[in-house]
Amino acid sequence: MSMSTKPGERRRRPTIHDVARVAGVSRGTVSRVLNGGHYVSPAAADAVNSAIRKTGYVVNRHARSLITGRSGSVAFLLTEPQDKFFEDPNFNVLLRGCTEALAAHDIPLLLMLAGTPDEQRRIVRYVGSGHVDGVLLISSHAGSPVAEQLVRAGVPVVVCGTPQGTSERLAHVAADDRDGARTMVRHLLATGRRRIGIVTGPQDTPGGVERLAGYREVLAEAGLGYAPELVAAGDYSRDSGARATAELLARRPDLDALFVASDLMAQGALAALAEAGRRVPDDVAVGGFDDSAAAVAARPTLTTIRQPWDRISAEMVRLLMARIEGQDTSAVILPTELVRRDSA
Amino acid sequence: MSMSTKPGERRRRPTIHDVARVAGVSRGTVSRVLNGGHYVSPAAADAVNSAIRKTGYVVNRHARSLITGRSGSVAFLLTEPQDKFFEDPNFNVLLRGCTEALAAHDIPLLLMLAGTPDEQRRIVRYVGSGHVDGVLLISSHAGSPVAEQLVRAGVPVVVCGTPQGTSERLAHVAADDRDGARTMVRHLLATGRRRIGIVTGPQDTPGGVERLAGYREVLAEAGLGYAPELVAAGDYSRDSGARATAELLARRPDLDALFVASDLMAQGALAALAEAGRRVPDDVAVGGFDDSAAAVAARPTLTTIRQPWDRISAEMVRLLMARIEGQDTSAVILPTELVRRDSA
DNA sequence: CTGAAAGCGCTTACAG
DNA sequence: CTGAAAGCGCTTACAG
Numbered sequence: 001m002s003m004s005t006k007p008g009e010r011r012r013r014p015t016i017h018d019v020a021r022v023a024g025v026s027r028g029t030v031s032r033v034l035n036g037g038h039y040v041s042p043a044a045a046d047a048v049n050s051a052i053r054k055t056g057y058v059v060n061r062h063a064r065s066l067i068t069g070r071s072g073s074v075a076f077l078l079t080e081p082q083d084k085f086f087e088d089p090n091f092n093v094l095l096r097g098c099t100e101a102l103a104a105h106d107i108p109l110l111l112m113l114a115g116t117p118d119e120q121r122r123i124v125r126y127v128g129s130g131h132v133d134g135v136l137l138i139s140s141h142a143g144s145p146v147a148e149q150l151v152r153a154g155v156p157v158v159v160c161g162t163p164q165g166t167s168e169r170l171a172h173v174a175a176d177d178r179d180g181a182r183t184m185v186r187h188l189l190a191t192g193r194r195r196i197g198i199v200t201g202p203q204d205t206p207g208g209v210e211r212l213a214g215y216r217e218v219l220a221e222a223g224l225g226y227a228p229e230l231v232a233a234g235d236y237s238r239d240s241g242a243r244a245t246a247e248l249l250a251r252r253p254d255l256d257a258l259f260v261a262s263d264l265m266a267q268g269a270l271a272a273l274a275e276a277g278r279r280v281p282d283d284v285a286v287g288g289f290d291d292s293a294a295a296v297a298a299r300p301t302l303t304t305i306r307q308p309w310d311r312i313s314a315e316m317v318r319l320l321m322a323r324i325e326g327q328d329t330s331a332v333i334l335p336t337e338l339v340r341r342d343s344a
Numbered sequence: 345m346s347m348s349t350k351p352g353e354r355r356r357r358p359t360i361h362d363v364a365r366v367a368g369v370s371r372g373t374v375s376r377v378l379n380g381g382h383y384v385s386p387a388a389a390d391a392v393n394s395a396i397r398k399t400g401y402v403v404n405r406h407a408r409s410l411i412t413g414r415s416g417s418v419a420f421l422l423t424e425p426q427d428k429f430f431e432d433p434n435f436n437v438l439l440r441g442c443t444e445a446l447a448a449h450d451i452p453l454l455l456m457l458a459g460t461p462d463e464q465r466r467i468v469r470y471v472g473s474g475h476v477d478g479v480l481l482i483s484s485h486a487g488s489p490v491a492e493q494l495v496r497a498g499v500p501v502v503v504c505g506t507p508q509g510t511s512e513r514l515a516h517v518a519a520d521d522r523d524g525a526r527t528m529v530r531h532l533l534a535t536g537r538r539r540i541g542i543v544t545g546p547q548d549t550p551g552g553v554e555r556l557a558g559y560r561e562v563l564a565e566a567g568l569g570y571a572p573e574l575v576a577a578g579d580y581s582r583d584s585g586a587r588a589t590a591e592l593l594a595r596r597p598d599l600d601a602l603f604v605a606s607d608l609m610a611q612g613a614l615a616a617l618a619e620a621g622r623r624v625p626d627d628v629a630v631g632g633f634d635d636s637a638a639a640v641a642a643r644p645t646l647t648t649i650r651q652p653w654d655r656i657s658a659e660m661v662r663l664l665m666a667r668i669e670g671q672d673t674s675a676v677i678l679p680t681e682l683v684r685r686d687s688a
Numbered sequence: 689c690t691g692a693a694a695g696c697g698c699t700t701a702c703a704g
Numbered sequence: 705c706t707g708a709a710a711g712c713g714c715t716t717a718c719a720g
Contacts, residue, residue, distance in 0.1 A: 407697035
């Protein structure tokens with residue numbers, strides 16, 4: 001169909017020069033049409049557009065990026081094992097939200113997975129050499145060195161969740177974990193519960209630490225004190241929620257409520273409670289966290305704390321775009337909300 | 345720490361020119377060190393390497409790509425709604441396999457999601473303008489126009505699964521679906537079953553069509569003929585497997601075996617059979633397809649057809665690399681294998 | 689509104 | 705082994 005393109009020989013793609021020749025204008029004029037058509041006569045614009053169609057011209061982004069210093073794309077970077085995220089319904093919502101927010105800027109999102117140190121090296125090098133304009137960094141664990149490496153390389157970065165330790169100055173967007181936890185525990189107290197256990201997230205994640213802190217604050221405030229045997233840790237997976245709950249029941253069979261630091265773990269908790277013959281919420285009230293798809297799918301449906309994922313993703317993109325433009329934006333903390341369903 | 349970098353003013357990154365100056369060599373020599381160090385004296389190489397460290401130099405990939413015509417990255421492109429894939433354990437395995445196979449070439453994988461026509465346009469434009477060297481295209485549905493658009497734009501593409509219709513000439517890698525189906529149905533026959541139903545995949549997907557075809561072939565070969573009321577369609581989701589199975593049971597309560605065209609749907613089928621009070625495999629034998637994590641997680645564990653995902657991903661990457669090098673590679677069909685567990 | 693020209697940061701024959 | 709030079713395909717002041 002095309003003239004003598006042997007297999008193995010890539011057809012030379014038309015350049016701006018070919019378009020200019022066909023249109024009978026200079027390359028500068030073609031470029032002006034390509035970049036918004038300002039300062040171009042209608043006649044010239046028409047000629048160029050039809051020449052573009054005739055030649056099948058597509059801009060060479062490497063050349064453009066070399067000059068503008070922009071790639072026109074943004075990375076959504078996961079620095080943890082992929083399975084964990086794909087299992088988590090929050091992740092889906094966040095990914096979709098960011099994709100949509102970027103689409104409004106006509107910017108494609110590139111999802112990058114860097115679960116192993118080896119992959120992290122590769123990705124940091126790739127990103128650091130300019131192939132994206134910025135990074136939306138998703139990592140449940142706080143101390144990841146990737147964020148700092150990227151920042152040091154001069155890449156605009158916005159983190160999802162509150163970074164801990166030295167990297168506190170990173171731009172980030174997060175829900176108010178501690179306040180959400182307080183709200184839930186107050187709700188459990190308000191329904192008359194007094195022996196309230198907690199299944200926490202990992203203690204090296206901000207959500208793990210903050211939600212536990214909120215729980216302790218409210219119990220102290222209610223004069224109930226802190227009982228270590230009412231605390232068990234999960235890793236945000238469904239199974240870990242079941243395991244931790246079984247543990248708590250063994251230690252404190254008189255448990256009358258459970259605050260579980262994620263909906264997915266709460267699903268596991270419900271399974272463990274059913275296995276142990278406890279009725280929810282009659283015997284044990286259960287409160288989750290996230291208001292993810294898992295909360296609605298659970299039986300009974302979960303009373304939970306809503307994280308505003310749509311706003312989180314929108315704010316992440318807004319902050320990142322601002323950083324890319326060179327503004328020195330910092331952090332956004334968003335409020336949570338109690339969602340009452342059947343479990344508490 | 346660095347000299348007068350006001351916020352909003354990006355620090356000028358060191359170029360090859362800076363490195364050359366510090367090292368006291370020409371830019372050509374720096375470039376040679378960067379590209380493998382051939383034809384460079386040890387002394388010059390040392391000087392360059394230490395100058396790179398001193399300046400914090402990182403190659404500008406746009407400039408490099410402009411010359412080499414290569415971006416050094418590959419896209420893993422999904423042209424369907426993301427949830428569907430993330431729910432599917434096969435997807436995880438395929439993604440990991442491709443990531444690893446590319447890592448051996450030191451090439452980062454860029455995951456791109458293009459579920460909506462709008463996103464597809466954006467991604468096709470982005471990819472077509474040269475930002476990746478090739479595309480691994482994942483789509484359960486056959487007729488996606490994305491593949492042809494990419495090929496027309498001159499982008500090397502390898503498809504997972506057998507493309508249907510006009511795009512048959514696309515390079516692709518697939519398991520032998522039809523033969524796998526034949527193997528499973530023969531196995532069910534060998535265990536004495538005679539009223540064998542099937543839950544198919546969507547009939548606009550190659551797996552949906554081919555696995556049904558294999559089922560029909562073996563039944564014909566066994567002289568059992570084809571009973572339309574033994575056939576129900578699912579969409580590869582767990583729920584659809586449950587629904588289709590309930591339907592079949594209503595139509596043919598005397599069913600004694602079920603071939604379900606994916607493990608995930610087979611999990612749904614098991615749930616529906618349990619609900620209907622049927623014992624598996626005593627009353628109804630169940631055969632799945634994929635040998636995914638779902639097969640081992642199911643109760644009873646699933647007898648299934650193993651798709652060699654590790655080989656599929658390895659072959660996809662191999663074909664794509666060959667295409668990128670300009671070779672005119674075509675298709676690879678890989679054999680499947682019966683895996684016996686408890687359900688049949 | 690338009691063209692000629694400089695230049696983005698690299699790689700790669702080409703001479704030596 | 706090394707340097708000077710051309711050139712990849714674009715954008716963008718600069719004159720007109």
